Amino acid sequence: GENVEQHPSTLSVQEGDSAVIKCTYSDSASNYFPWYKQELGKRPQLIIDIRSNVGEKKDQRIAVTLNKTAKHFSLHITETQPEDSAVYFCAAGRGSTLGRLYFGRGTQLTVWP
Amino acid sequence: KAGVTQTPRYLIKTRGQQVTLSCSPISGHRSVSWYQQTPGQGLQFLFEYFSETQRNKGNFPGRFSGRQFSNSRSEMNVSTLELGDSALYLCASSLDPGGHNSPLHFGNGTRLTVT
Numbered sequence: 357g358e359n360v361e362q363h364p365s366t367l368s369v370q371e372g373d374s375a376v377i378k379c380t381y382s383d384s385a386s387n388y389f390p391w392y393k394q395e396l397g398k399r400p401q402l403i404i405d406i407r408s409n410v411g412e413k414k415d416q417r418i419a420v421t422l423n424k425t426a427k428h429f430s431l432h433i434t435e436t437q438p439e440d441s442a443v444y445f446c447a448a449g450r451g452s453t454l455g456r457l458y459f460g461r462g463t464q465l466t467v468w469p
Numbered sequence: 470k471a472g473v474t475q476t477p478r479y480l481i482k483t484r485g486q487q488v489t490l491s492c493s494p495i496s497g498h499r500s501v502s503w504y505q506q507t508p509g510q511g512l513q514f515l516f517e518y519f520s521e522t523q524r525n526k527g528n529f530p531g532r533f534s535g536r537q538f539s540n541s542r543s544e545m546n547v548s549t550l551e552l553g554d555s556a557l558y559l560c561a562s563s564l565d566p567g568g569h570n571s572p573l574h575f576g577n578g579t580r581l582t583v584t
Binding site: 362365388390392398399400401402405445447449450451455456457458459460461462 | 573576578
């Protein structure tokens, strides 16, 4: 099956700085890459996703890039704010009959004011 | 629209006992998947049900089982509990199976503590 590696496991940044979280995947057939954010004590929620037919997608201060050749994708958060502090999970999967999402182990992002 | 509801929120059980957790998906969602979340291990996939059929299963022992009812509500059962089963168990529902065509909507989870 798919194997998703996520780095770093913890990340601390100053408010206003940028944060980058990277993930690699092993299955070249994976074609869907979502990112979920889980604030302390809350449920994970989808914040952005990208499909293999595009290389980059942006939504205000967050963006995701995908490099299919190298099999890695990244989450970029610009102008970080304290409310960005959370655990971020990347995932990869393919839209096949028995497809499912494979999650990374998560990155604890802390944004210091 | 009501979100995904998981009951109970907290459970304390003793080693060797069994436990049943419940998940009510968002209305209209027919796919329900279960995850075990522990510190440092992220979201470990248990299984997914769609239209009452298990369509995918993770690498957990047979002590972990589940089912889905005709109204899409799902239950998971863990028998012969071990200390290592202590975790937050998350349920997620979606319109379509696999989490690709429609996003996963997670519940708040059930915190299971095994003593």
